[in-house]
Amino acid sequence: MRLHISLEDDVVRELDRRVAPRSRSRFISEAVRRALDDERRWELIESAIGSIDDEGHAWDRDLAGWVEAERHADSRRVG
Numbered sequence: 354m355r356l357h358i359s360l361e362d363d364v365v366r367e368l369d370r371r372v373a374p375r376s377r378s379r380f381i382s383e384a385v386r387r388a389l390d391d392e393r394r395w396e397l398i399e400s401a402i403g404s405i406d407d408e409g410h411a412w413d414r415d416l417a418g419w420v421e422a423e424r425h426a427d428s429r430r431v432g
Contacts, residue, residue: 358381360368372380412419424430 368377368380
């Protein structure tokens with residue numbers, strides 16, 4: 354789909370320094386896709402806030418000890 358957008362001159366100069374003129378659309382499309390993916394991830398993160406109880410977890414008493422035990426419990430981990 355064709356889309357008309359406006360960019361500041363300095364943005365276009367930087368774009369032209371980094372990509373070939375015939376690659377602008379692909380570069381911009383990929384950049385927008387990454388930005389949209391980031392936005393979706395932040396929405397998921399924000400929607401999860403408060404979904405885990407503040408207490409009643411195996412790690413409540415000794416977080417560092419729990420993390421260490423979890424690391425050693427997974428045979429696929431090194432170290």
